[in-house]
Amino acid sequence: GDSVTQMEGPVTLSEEACLTINCTYTATGYPSLFWYVQYPGEGLQLLLKATKADDKGSNKGFEATYRKETTSFHLEKGSVQVSDSAVYFCALLFGGYQKVTFGIGTKLQVIP
């Protein structure tokens, strides 16, 4: 079945450090890929998405590129802020289906 593998956290970074959270997927076909963010005590918010190979999703300084050859969708940010502290979920969805498959989530802690 479909699955999403992402690095386990927590990831602790100093403010203004570079961030990479790895995400790879296993699926038959070409799903749409997403990153969701969950701030403490809140629900999930869509951070960015990519719907086909080589697409780059970006939002709030975060980026991720849909790499078909490596089945990856790594999340990156050049300079993190304390306000970026949250749990980040990689997810996939096939068009025509409504079930979203989530990764385990990676907790990011940014310290001043």
Next chain:
Amino acid sequence: GAVVSQHPSRVICKSGTSVKIECRSLDFQATTMFWYRQFPKQSLMLMATSNEGSKATYEQGVEKDKFLINHASLTLSTLTVTSAHPEDSSFYICSARDPNRGLGNQPQHFGDGTRLSIL
């Protein structure tokens, strides 16, 4: 603003109590809503798909009689945890898809979740 409202945000109850959680779509009609459960340090696990006007579809391993789902209108789905016990303590999140948007744009809108604690 929020397009999916979930209520309550936090519940603390005694063991044996039944707890109802509501999920409402605010700006659109949702024929399908989803209920997830999130264990500490784990991902969201889909529990069931709630279908308006028909029975919910439960994922393997989810007890239908334990987690009752009712989707009585196009904007409201409810999850009732019956005779809750401490092991039911978890974070429950609902979501809904806006049928007027493509799947690739915003697959699902999520509620803010309900933190359920059973003493």
